[in-house]
Amino acid sequence: MTRKGEHIYLRPVEKEDAPKMMLWENNPKHWKVTGTEVPFSLASIYEYIDQAQHIRSHGQLRLLICLNETKKAIGTIDLYQADFKHMRAAVGILIAEEDSRNHGYAYEAMQLMEEYAEHILGFHNLFCSIHADNAPSIRLFEKAGFERIGRRKDWFFENRVWIDELLYQKCLKKD
Numbered sequence: 001m002t003r004k005g006e007h008i009y010l011r012p013v014e015k016e017d018a019p020k021m022m023l024w025e026n027n028p029k030h031w032k033v034t035g036t037e038v039p040f041s042l043a044s045i046y047e048y049i050d051q052a053q054h055i056r057s058h059g060q061l062r063l064l065i066c067l068n069e070t071k072k073a074i075g076t077i078d079l080y081q082a083d084f085k086h087m088r089a090a091v092g093i094l095i096a097e098e099d100s101r102n103h104g105y106a107y108e109a110m111q112l113m114e115e116y117a118e119h120i121l122g123f124h125n126l127f128c129s130i131h132a133d134n135a136p137s138i139r140l141f142e143k144a145g146f147e148r149i150g151r152r153k154d155w156f157f158e159n160r161v162w163i164d165e166l167l168y169q170k171c172l173k174k175d
Contacts, residue, residue, distance in 0.1 A: 074100040088125035132164035
């Protein structure tokens with residue numbers, strides 16, 4: 001399953017991607033948004049790669065975001081907490097390569113994932129949770145048409161500071 005846009009494409013994660021994913025997952029700069037508390041082993045990354053390709057049985061799908069021009073993987077986009085009965089899933093995105101941020105790649109990846117979620121998986125809703133101090137993610141999801149539907153006060157405790165959680169949702173099908 002490859003989805004191609006103007007500048008990027010989304011592709012399934014392969015076993016060969018495990019070392020790069022391990023670097024991204026074990027980067028403490030990413031832990032705040034991923035909820036990671038301890039480093040991942042290479043074996044656990046391989047196990048995750050197997051599971052993250054079976055959305056119907058494991059409730060999650062991870063795709064790599066790659067540049068069309070160079071084929072370089074720059075990040076990931078995930079559907080998780082997939083619920084086929086209620087036709088919804090959470091979405092998360094990470095542009096792991098810092099030099100690839102602020103180029104519109106995350107927005108393009110979001111558009112491709114929304115199209116896939118609606119037309120292939122048949123989802124009606126996508127939702128996400130964002131730390132209230134994560135301005136780039138807030139801008140991305142709002143630009144992509146997600147609506148803020150709630151706030152949980154003092155939901156995350158990071159570096160001895162309480163941070164609110166913002167809840168966003170997008171209805172894909174306007175029946």
